[in-house]
Structures are given as C-alpha cells and as structure tokens.
Amino acid sequence: MILQLAWRLDNLSLFILGAITLFGVLLFLYSLSFMSGKPHRRQFYLYYFLTLIFAAGAVAANNLLLILFFWEAMLLTLFGLIFIGGERSYRTALKALIIAGVADLCLMFGIILTARLAGTLTFSAIHLSAAGAGGIAFLFLLLGALGKSGCMPFHSWIPDAANDAPLPFMALYPGALEKLIGIYFLARITLETFKLEQASWLSFLLMSVGGVTIILAVMMALIQKDYKKLLSYHAISQVGYMVLGIGTLVPAGIVGGLFHMINNALYKSCLFLTGGAVEKQTGTSDLNQISGLAKTMPITFACFLIAAFSISGFPGTNGFFSKELIYEAALERGWIFYLLAAAGSFFTAASFLKLGHAAYFGQSDKKAKEASWAMLLPMIILAVICLVFGLYNVLPIRDVIQPIVKAEHDLSGWPANPYLTLVTVLVLLGAVLNHWLGVKRAGKALGAADHIHHAPVLKVLYEKAEKKYFDPYEWGMKAAEGLAKFLHWTDRMVDAVFEVVLVRITAGLSYWTKEAHNGNFALYMIWSLIGAAIVMIALLRF
Amino acid sequence: MRIFSLIFVVFFFLVSLALLPSVMTGGSVTFFIFQADALAVFMALVSSLVGSIIVLYSFDYISHYSHQNEYYLMVMLFLGSMMGLIYSRHLIALYVFWELTAIASWRLIGFYRKDWDVMRADKAFLITLFGAAMMLLGFLGIYQMTGSWELTGMIGKVLPAPLVALILFGILSKSATLPFHTWLPDAGVAPSPVTALLHAAVLVKIGVYVFARLFLTTFIIGHFWHVAVPALAAISALVAGGAALIETDIKRIIAYSTVSQIAFIFLGLASGNMIGAVGGLLFILMHGLSKAGLFLCAGIIEQNTHEKDITKMGGLIKTMPVTAVSFLFCAFSVMGLPPFGGFFSKYMVIAGAVNAGERYIALAFILGAVLTILYLLRLFNLIFLGENRGAHGREGSKLMIFCVALLAFLSLAGGLLVNYPLEFLNTAVRFIR
Numbered sequence: 001m002i003l004q005l006a007w008r009l010d011n012l013s014l015f016i017l018g019a020i021t022l023f024g025v026l027l028f029l030y031s032l033s034f035m036s037g038k039p040h041r042r043q044f045y046l047y048y049f050l051t052l053i054f055a056a057g058a059v060a061a062n063n064l065l066l067i068l069f070f071w072e073a074m075l076l077t078l079f080g081l082i083f084i085g086g087e088r089s090y091r092t093a094l095k096a097l098i099i100a101g102v103a104d105l106c107l108m109f110g111i112i113l114t115a116r117l118a119g120t121l122t123f124s125a126i127h128l129s130a131a132g133a134g135g136i137a138f139l140f141l142l143l144g145a146l147g148k149s150g151c152m153p154f155h156s157w158i159p160d161a162a163n164d165a166p167l168p169f170m171a172l173y174p175g176a177l178e179k180l181i182g183i184y185f186l187a188r189i190t191l192e193t194f195k196l197e198q199a200s201w202l203s204f205l206l207m208s209v210g211g212v213t214i215i216l217a218v219m220m221a222l223i224q225k226d227y228k229k230l231l232s233y234h235a236i237s238q239v240g241y242m243v244l245g246i247g248t249l250v251p252a253g254i255v256g257g258l259f260h261m262i263n264n265a266l267y268k269s270c271l272f273l274t275g276g277a278v279e280k281q282t283g284t285s286d287l288n289q290i291s292g293l294a295k296t297m298p299i300t301f302a303c304f305l306i307a308a309f310s311i312s313g314f315p316g317t318n319g320f321f322s323k324e325l326i327y328e329a330a331l332e333r334g335w336i337f338y339l340l341a342a343a344g345s346f347f348t349a350a351s352f353l354k355l356g357h358a359a360y361f362g363q364s365d366k367k368a369k370e371a372s373w374a375m376l377l378p379m380i381i382l383a384v385i386c387l388v389f390g391l392y393n394v395l396p397i398r399d400v401i402q403p404i405v406k407a408e409h410d411l412s413g414w415p416a417n418p419y420l421t422l423v424t425v426l427v428l429l430g431a432v433l434n435h436w437l438g439v440k441r442a443g444k445a446l447g448a449a450d451h452i453h454h455a456p457v458l459k460v461l462y463e464k465a466e467k468k469y470f471d472p473y474e475w476g477m478k479a480a481e482g483l484a485k486f487l488h489w490t491d492r493m494v495d496a497v498f499e500v501v502l503v504r505i506t507a508g509l510s511y512w513t514k515e516a517h518n519g520n521f522a523l524y525m526i527w528s529l530i531g532a533a534i535v536m537i538a539l540l541r542f
Numbered sequence: 543m544r545i546f547s548l549i550f551v552v553f554f555f556l557v558s559l560a561l562l563p564s565v566m567t568g569g570s571v572t573f574f575i576f577q578a579d580a581l582a583v584f585m586a587l588v589s590s591l592v593g594s595i596i597v598l599y600s601f602d603y604i605s606h607y608s609h610q611n612e613y614y615l616m617v618m619l620f621l622g623s624m625m626g627l628i629y630s631r632h633l634i635a636l637y638v639f640w641e642l643t644a645i646a647s648w649r650l651i652g653f654y655r656k657d658w659d660v661m662r663a664d665k666a667f668l669i670t671l672f673g674a675a676m677m678l679l680g681f682l683g684i685y686q687m688t689g690s691w692e693l694t695g696m697i698g699k700v701l702p703a704p705l706v707a708l709i710l711f712g713i714l715s716k717s718a719t720l721p722f723h724t725w726l727p728d729a730g731v732a733p734s735p736v737t738a739l740l741h742a743a744v745l746v747k748i749g750v751y752v753f754a755r756l757f758l759t760t761f762i763i764g765h766f767w768h769v770a771v772p773a774l775a776a777i778s779a780l781v782a783g784g785a786a787l788i789e790t791d792i793k794r795i796i797a798y799s800t801v802s803q804i805a806f807i808f809l810g811l812a813s814g815n816m817i818g819a820v821g822g823l824l825f826i827l828m829h830g831l832s833k834a835g836l837f838l839c840a841g842i843i844e845q846n847t848h849e850k851d852i853t854k855m856g857g858l859i860k861t862m863p864v865t866a867v868s869f870l871f872c873a874f875s876v877m878g879l880p881p882f883g884g885f886f887s888k889y890m891v892i893a894g895a896v897n898a899g900e901r902y903i904a905l906a907f908i909l910g911a912v913l914t915i916l917y918l919l920r921l922f923n924l925i926f927l928g929e930n931r932g933a934h935g936r937e938g939s940k941l942m943i944f945c946v947a948l949l950a951f952l953s954l955a956g957g958l959l960v961n962y963p964l965e966f967l968n969t970a971v972r973f974i975r
Contacts, residue, residue, distance in 0.1 A: 065889070068880075068889070069881070069885070072879050072880045090923065090927045094919050097919065098915060098916065098919060101915045102912055102915075105908050105912060106908075108889060109892070109908050112892055112896045115893070136901075480787065480912075483784055484783075484784040484785075484787035484788050484913070485784070487781045487783070487784020488784050488785045488788040488789070491724070491781050491782070491784070491785040494781075498665065498724060499665075499724075
C-alpha cells in the first residue's frame, strides 16, 4: 500500500509534539473565556481540535504521503477558522486557502519527485544528495515548508487574518503551530533527508529568504497602528530568523534556529494573548484608542513586558540567546546576513517600544478591568516558561535541542562572542534612543516611528505596500488573470474553428452543389448520365 | 415511468455488484458479445451508482417540465447503452453503443426545444459523430490487421500509429479534450440532471473508458503516445482551467472544469505505469461523484433563482445552506484536498507522470491544479458568499438536497475509505496483460 500509517517518534518530533500539546491546552483554556458569547463557537472548537490532530499527525508521520495528507487537511481547518471570524472574513479565508494550497501543491510535487528519486516514501529512510534532480526536489519541498511557516513570499494572508480571524486562532496558528510544523519539516529536509552542503546554492537561497523576510516584515510591523496587526507582521519577521539560522548550516545556527522556533512560539503566542485580553476588555485593538492599560491590567502588562523583552532580544532573555546563536552563525557565513538580522533586531525593539508605550502608558481614559483568570493563566504560564528558558538556557539548549542535532560543542550558557553581545546592546540602546527622539518629534507615543514612516524614499514605498502593491498574492492573482484571459482566448479560437471556419467551408462547398439541385428533372437526368458515364469509363479502364 | 427508470438503473448497479466477486480474482465472465472483467465492473458500478442518484434527483427537477416520458426514456437509453458499451468485447457492438449514446445525448441536450438549444445539441452530435466515424475507420483497420472483431483475441498486439490516431479522434471528441472540447460547455443548455449525466456518469467517461479498454488492457501502443497524449491533455487542462476563470455562466464553468479534470484522467491512463493507471481509474470514480454533486447543486441554484450568471448571485449560503456545504465538499474533492477522495487520485496521476519521467508535463498539471483551486473558489465565492447581487432563491426540495448531500458525503467517504476502491483497482490493473 502507498499510504502507510507509519510514525516516527524521535527527540525532534517528540519535542515538537510536546510543544503542540502545550499550546493546544493553554490556548483552549484561553478560548473558553475569550470565545464565550461569540458566534460560531461550536465550529471554532471543532476546527480547533481538528487542527491540533492534523498538526500532531504532520509531525509524527513517517510517510511522506501521510505528511502531505495532514498538511493539506490543515488547509480545510485553516479556511474554517478564518471563515467564522466575521461577515467579511471569507475573503481572507479564501486568500489563505489559495496561498497555502499553492504551497502544498509545490510540496506535493516535491514529495513525488523525492519518492521517485529515493524509491521509497518512508521519510526516515530517504537520504539524497541535493545536486541535480535532488536539488529540484529539495526546492519544491522547501517551497512547501516556507509556505507552511508563513515565510515570504507566502506571508500576506497573516496580516489580513489578524483583522478577520478569531484571536485564539492567531495565537495558535500563525503564532505557534505554523512555525513548529513548518520549521520542523525544514529542519528535517535540510539536516537529514538532503544533508545540504554549506557551499550549495540552496543554503545561500535559504539565508537570503530568511534575511529578506526578517527585514521587510519588521519594517511593515514598525508602522502598524493596530495591536494585532503589528504582532502579525512580527510573526512573519521572526520566521526569517529561523530560516536564516537553519540555512547557515553551522551548528550554532541550527541550534539557534530551533531554539528560536520554540522561543518564538512562546512569546508570540503570549503577545497575541495579551492582545486578545486587551481587545476583549476594551473592545478594540486600535492603538489610537487604547492607552494607560498598565494600571488597569497589570498582570497582562507584566506578561506583555516579559514577552516583549524576549522578542526584542534583551540580554538575559530566551530570545536573546537564540538570536545570538543565529548572529554568530550568520556572521560566519557572510556579514550581509548578520547585518540584516541585526537591523531586524533594531526595528523589532523599536516597534515594541512603540506598542508598549502607546498601549500601556499614558492617560488611561477607558474603564478597562483586568482579564479573567482563564485568559490570564495561559499568558502567565507562557511568560514563566520564557523566563525559565532565558535564565536557565541549559535546559532547552543542552538537554533538548543539542541531542537532536548531535552538536559537538555545548552551546548553552552565555554567548561565546562578547563583541556580538556588545553590538546587540548597542543596537537596543539605539532603538531606545530612536524611540525617545521619535516620541519627542511626534509628541505622542504612537508617532514614535513616524520619522521612519515619512522618510523621503520610504514614504512612497510604505504607501504602496499599504495598498498591497508588493503583495505576492496580488501579483499571482494578476498573473493568473492574465494567463486565464489568454487561455480563454485560445479556447474561443478553437471554438471558432467549429463555429465559423467549418461552417463557412461547408457553406462554400454546398454553394455549388446547391445550384445543381434546382428541381429541374432534365438537369438531374444529365447529372445521372454523366455520373454513369464516369463510372463506366472507370470500370472499363481498370 | 420514473420509478421504472430508477429500477432500470439500480438493476444495472446490482448486476454489476453481483459480478464483483467473480472478477475480484482477475477472472472474467463472458456472455454472447459481452464480457465482464474487473475494469468493466468498476466502470459499470461508478456509472450506475452516479446514474441512479441523478435519476432520483430528476424526480423533482424534471417534474417542472413537459415531455417527461421522453426524458426518462432517453435517460434509460443513455445509461443502458453505456452499460452495453462497458461490457462489450466486440468492436462493432462497441461502436453501435457508442453511437446510441450520441443519439440519446442529442435529444437530451436539446430537451428544451428552443432553436438555440437544438443548435447546441446538433453541435455536440456532429462533433462526436465526426470522431466516431474516424474511430470506425480505425476499427476497420484493426479488422484488416487481425481479421476479427473480438477484443479478447487481440491482447498484446501492437497497434500501428495511424490506427491509434484514428481511434484517438473518437475518444478525444467524446471525452471533450482539446481541440474537440467546445461542445461540452455549450451543452450546458441541457437540464441540470442531463449535464450531470453527461459529465459525471456517461458521456465523457466513455472516451476515457474506451481508452483504458483499448490502449491499457488490450493493445500495446508506441512510446510516442505515452508522451503525446499527456502533453495534449496538459494543454487541454490549462486552456479549460483558464476559460473557467473567465466565464460567468455557472454551468459553463463547471463544464470547463470537467474538461480540465478529464485531462488528469488521460494523464494517468496514458502514463504507462501502475500508479498512474490506478490513479486514472480512481479519478473516474472520484470525479464522477463530486462532479455530479456540483452539477446537481448548480441545478438547484439555477432552478430556484432562475439565474445562471454567477456575477448576479452572492450570499446564497444563507438561504441554501445544505446546497452550499455540499457544493463546497464536492469542490474540495475536485480541488484535491485531503481527506476528500480527489486528493488521492490527483496525487497518483501526477506521481504516475513523474515516474514516467515527464517532469515538465507534471509541472504543467500542477499549474492546472492551481487553476482548479482558483476557479472553484471563485465560483463558490461569487455564488454563496458576500452580498447578494440580485438573484434570490430558496433551498431545493428535500429529495434534491438529499441527493446532493449524498454525493458530497460520498466524496468525503471516498477519501476516508479510499483503501477499498484502491485495493480493487490494484487487482484490476495487476491482471491487465
């Protein structure tokens, strides 16, 4: 049989499965409170648990076809979860379905090619070289993995979903699951199935995609004026670090990439949950309308603070350690990648300074209360895990991740290169300075990034980006439309052969034969005689 | 009359079911000019299953119109000659049944009797007739070569290229593949159950079935055809997919979708390896179920809103929830999303192409599959979602929505229980040659 229920439970997949379960439970607890009183609750839970099942299956499966099955099945729940978000969210649901569907078709082609090259569908038994046809197979698998993890160019549905989908979905799917399974698959294929070489062009491609994703998405995050939308751009940007880290193929980078994956899932989910709490309590996530929540929602604020420090890579937090590992590896492979990653950190810090300042400080005009315990508890747990992973990083790095990649050197503890740490501190100080200047110029916290937003060239680019000028989905749709028009025209031309050309030919031929049938009996007799004469001559001659 | 026609179709289903045990082991049952083997029984089961659901649906649909007796008579002739064709082992019998389906479809497409409808019916008839005449020439060539009309005696013979080309004319015109496909969208003027029959159960499946019968189980054809047929099918899939993205008539869009999906079946059957052949046959089943579902849903929409233009619909999910969900399920299956049945068949035909070494053709089909996702989502979006743009309608009658829900359920069940048809087809294909 082709479709075998074969499972693969080793350190890596067990680690990811544990993470999926953790998020599944915590976010379910959160949803119980968040979704109460919202429409389509039952459908939400149905899709929610199906998503968890499919995600767990995608990680645990050891048959490529089975993996494809679970990945594509997630398309349906993805569609459903966004669809129930509101009256107009079907557009985003369709967009997500199309983007993820195209990525999964790439994956399907990659899997078929891989299976053909390897002669088996058993994932753990495949070891191929990434040269020639193997490179093509890898490329298509890569496209699938990037599509699932929401990396550029498959990202553009996430910011739209931030507005349209129910919030627990954002925390679960773009926040955590998507990265866990996408990066899981990426790690599997780059490290085990294909054993990529550092000199390979594919490694360079991975690093470039990672670097570009980091910087472009974070630039978009910087100018957002909505709590959830800002976070959603960070969800895209952070995946760039993981792709970059794994793409370096340096042990530090791989460990860093995997560590960053789990860190990101922790603090990004936590951040989305704080966003949900704020939205639930104040009725809006528009940063223009919320301020001073630190006093009224202190626990939410504390969780936000921990997660924001982590994502900005503040020394001593878990995000700091994973980013330092990635920096180290990126610097080893090329200064340009390091530069992109460090610049990404600068803008990340700047945008969280802006978000925190605008939402939690200043005048509190709304009468918001602290969120319910069912919503607070998951946030607190996630924040505490963030703290633990930061203060005692031996646990995740040495005890969990290093056995997976079989690293030779112990990478846990404080970063090896003090200069990189110094640069990071300087970058963060720069972000603070930038924020201070920005607030001073604009006069309000929300305008902290206005001087970058309205800088000469950037202003035009930002305007176009906001109008979805650079959305690969829109390009794809335009291309599909153009192609469809051409193909439709071809179809009409083929039809014209039957409708016009053949009809004309028949009419032309029958024009003469019609003349011959005028009802005159004598004429018919002549035709008959001529015909008989021809037959006679023919018979006589042969 | 209608009960009789239902019994008639269900009878075929039961007979085929009864034949199942004796062909499961690769044997065959012969009677007069007929012969049942695993391939024939599979095809007959698919056709009669889908056919009986469609006939059941027509009870409520066709009751709005006159000439009902003629309708049921023609449907019976249609399905009956299909069964005859499937079980034929004699080339002349095959040809006669082939033409009988053409006559029945000609009356059924022009069922509403307007000039325009009759012209469309003529077009369908003439194009398929041209193909059939070419095919008959091919059959004559076979007779000249072998001195016999019996298919069973010809297994393993190599067929020369001109004869393959002549027979392909017939197959491609019947199965609505480029360049002979344009009659199929035009045949959308027929009543919806008829279009469902044409697309899902009978007419276009005849071509692919005869392809499998002649070129898969009987003759050996040159390697050229294993590349040429998929290449032609790839172009057909792309052109039809593009046209489906532009058209605005609901039935024309689904018809173009059939043209593009039939190309996938040809890809699988012509790839020349096991996985492709099984995939192609499985595709016949999955496509039959979901495409019938789509057309019957379209019939409910068309009959209750009196509108065919999808740009004037919108928001119908509120008034027709069951139809909408059934439509979505069937569409997911056609798109090839798991756990629906279409996923497995689509995967297998593309895997077959890659295994045959045709990477570029496989890529073209991936693009075709992307177009499929796009046009079906566009269709669903414009009909059921958003704001209403004029056409209102209530939900269809209980019997009608039962039929579409059943087909949607079968599309899903076909995926969840895919092992059963797959196992049967594995046996069927293993005993070929």
